[in-house]
Amino acid sequence: MEICGQIIAGGVGKILIREKSGEKIELGDLLVAENSEGYLILQVYDLLYGSQISQVARELIAGMKLEGLGAGLEFFEPQLRNYVLALAKSVLRVTSKPHVPKVLPDFFGTVRHVLEKDLDFLIKPPNPIYVGKVRSGSKVLNVDVYLNGVEALAHHILIPATTGRGKSNLVKVMLWSALNEKKFGILVLDPHDEYYGRNGKGLKDHLSAKENLLYYSSDPPVGANTLVINLKSIQPEHFDGIVDFTDAQRDAISMYYREFRDEWIEKIVRGESLKGVDQRTLNVLQRKMKTMLGVYYQNGEIRCTNEVFSDTSGESTTDDIVKALEKGKVVVIDTSKIGDEAELLIGSIVANKVFSRYQEYKSQGKLDEKPTISIVIEEAPRVLSSDRLAKSGENIYSMIAREGRKFKVGLIAITQLTSVIPRNILTNMNTKIILGNEMATERHAIIESAAQDLSDDDRTIASLDKGEAIVSSIFTRFAVPIYVPLFDEFVKESRTKDRFESEGKIEIEFEG
Numbered sequence: 359m360e361i362c363g364q365i366i367a368g369g370v371g372k373i374l375i376r377e378k379s380g381e382k383i384e385l386g387d388l389l390v391a392e393n394s395e396g397y398l399i400l401q402v403y404d405l406l407y408g409s410q411i412s413q414v415a416r417e418l419i420a421g422m423k424l425e426g427l428g429a430g431l432e433f434f435e436p437q438l439r440n441y442v443l444a445l446a447k448s449v450l451r452v453t454s455k456p457h458v459p460k461v462l463p464d465f466f467g468t469v470r471h472v473l474e475k476d477l478d479f480l481i482k483p484p485n486p487i488y489v490g491k492v493r494s495g496s497k498v499l500n501v502d503v504y505l506n507g508v509e510a511l512a513h514h515i516l517i518p519a520t521t522g523r524g525k526s527n528l529v530k531v532m533l534w535s536a537l538n539e540k541k542f543g544i545l546v547l548d549p550h551d552e553y554y555g556r557n558g559k560g561l562k563d564h565l566s567a568k569e570n571l572l573y574y575s576s577d578p579p580v581g582a583n584t585l586v587i588n589l590k591s592i593q594p595e596h597f598d599g600i601v602d603f604t605d606a607q608r609d610a611i612s613m614y615y616r617e618f619r620d621e622w623i624e625k626i627v628r629g630e631s632l633k634g635v636d637q638r639t640l641n642v643l644q645r646k647m648k649t650m651l652g653v654y655y656q657n658g659e660i661r662c663t664n665e666v667f668s669d670t671s672g673e674s675t676t677d678d679i680v681k682a683l684e685k686g687k688v689v690v691i692d693t694s695k696i697g698d699e700a701e702l703l704i705g706s707i708v709a710n711k712v713f714s715r716y717q718e719y720k721s722q723g724k725l726d727e728k729p730t731i732s733i734v735i736e737e738a739p740r741v742l743s744s745d746r747l748a749k750s751g752e753n754i755y756s757m758i759a760r761e762g763r764k765f766k767v768g769l770i771a772i773t774q775l776t777s778v779i780p781r782n783i784l785t786n787m788n789t790k791i792i793l794g795n796e797m798a799t800e801r802h803a804i805i806e807s808a809a810q811d812l813s814d815d816d817r818t819i820a821s822l823d824k825g826e827a828i829v830s831s832i833f834t835r836f837a838v839p840i841y842v843p844l845f846d847e848f849v850k851e852s853r854t855k856d857r858f859e860s861e862g863k864i865e866i867e868f869e870g
């Protein structure tokens with residue numbers, strides 16, 4: 359076993375290790391300290407220099423070298439006199455099984471780099487969602503990390519990171535493995551049309567895509583569904599907390615809804631006046647429907663600029679989506695050609711339906727048979743920020759974040775800004791897959807609400823490279839550092855693996 363350092367001082371949470379020269383201990387490295395009962399896994403969170411030579415002497419020698427007077431001047435046994443010190447914390451104690459570490463490693467004991475066999479306790483859970491491989495610093499170990507989809511999705515997942523650090527890539531990898539599973543359904547609102555793989559690799563290339571993936575787009579490729587939603591599917595409450603209406607507008611909407619039920623939007627768009635509603639209010643509502651939904655009235659017809667909303671077709675779209683989710687499928691909605699508000703509204707219609715159906719299943723005692731349903735939302739602060747909630751009140755997304763767990767409905771919230779989301783929502787998101795973040799305020803918000811104590815990991819999070827992440831979850835024993843594979847490469851590998859597996863099966867069948 360290659361020794362890479364020796365414990366020389368410290369205490370719980372702050373173990374000082376001297377690096378063996380040339381071993382290159384990295385920030386974030388997982389190290390193992392063995393003793394007779396088992397071993398402790400330590401994680402490095404800071405590095406510093408140590409030296410036996412006084413600073414005054416080092417300054418003098420450096421000066422002489424820099425000024426050209428120190429040719430040939432060397433330290434006596436430099437590897438003994440100058441060295442690197444690593445600060446580490448214990449993250450896990452493993453005897454016959456893993457525990458929260460409550461003991462210190464042996465004083466003056468040696469440490470080595472973690473090996474794959476040290477992580478044998480990380481087993482594949484039921485209903486797995488793949489997130490990547492264990493990482494020690496920047497070294498990737500061949501140990502797969504999965505979340506139990508049924509549990510983790512109902513308890514919400516937050517994916518915070520600065521732009522370009524690999525959030526979308528991670529979600530794509532997760533969705534890929536979700537396509538194998540029937541125990542959870544996932545609705546993906548995809549404002550960048552980046553998951554299906556219209557021009558390149560994507561979820562459509564999965565072997566189960568035909569069976570388990572639904573793709574809706576206003577501009578669907580062959581074989582996909584056209585995204586058309588009938589105006590009758592939209593109820594006033596679907597706008598709650600997503601679009602701001604004045605009191606007068608709100609009153610007018612309720613009057614139209616009371617009078618015309620599911621034709622309320624059509625009547626407003628057609629400009630049919632209603633007793634008690636001011637013409638100016640009606641005009642404003644008409645304008646709002648046009649800017650939000652692209653819906654307007656021309657030459658005796660209701661039209662829609664993006665053709666997503668219609669008064670004549672799309673009656674079953676939202677029901678079809680909800681049914682697919684209830685069968686444990688992945689439903690991707692390409693919202694790249696519609697506005698922000700229309701995207702959130704479509705999500706709201708589906709989420710409201712799912713939520714009320716699941717509330718009903720619960721009251722009928724049928725919830726256990728139903729798959730968990732999760733909703734992927736990009737730029738989550740659009741609906742979850744404190745400002746938004748203060749201004750517009752609760753919306754279906756914040757309601758799910760607060761109480762969806764009881765009804766097996768959860769969110770996968772993607773965000774560049776964590777600090778603007780209220781603390782009580784953040785702490786409800788019981789799994790956080792933290793990618794790199796250079797903003798200190800964002801890191802603090804993430805660390806403060808994490809499932810494990812990450813207070814020493816500020817520097818580590820700041821230095822995470824693309825695809826490097828930390829999974830902090832109430833469902834993991836410790837905050838597991840992972841590397842998320844690049845989707846294109848992961849797909850290549852997983853398809854060959856699938857092929858081997860199915861070839862293997864055929865062989866066995868022939869032999870039998």
Ligand SMILES: Nc1ncnc2c1ncn2[C@@H]1O[C@H](COP(=O)(O)OP(=O)(O)OP(=O)(O)O)[C@@H](O)[C@H]1O
Pocket residue numbers: 519520521522523524525526527528774824825826841842843844845
């Ligand atoms: N695991 C990875 N390994 C290597 N490169 C990666 C990885 N993940 C992402 N990248 C690279 O980084 C780029 C940005 O990734 P991605 O689009 O997933 O980031 P993002 O966090 O979703 O960004 P945005 O905030 O703009 O949505 C990708 O195009 C890819 O080239």
Ligand SMILES: [Mg+2]
Pocket residue numbers: 525526527
């Ligand atoms: Mg992205």
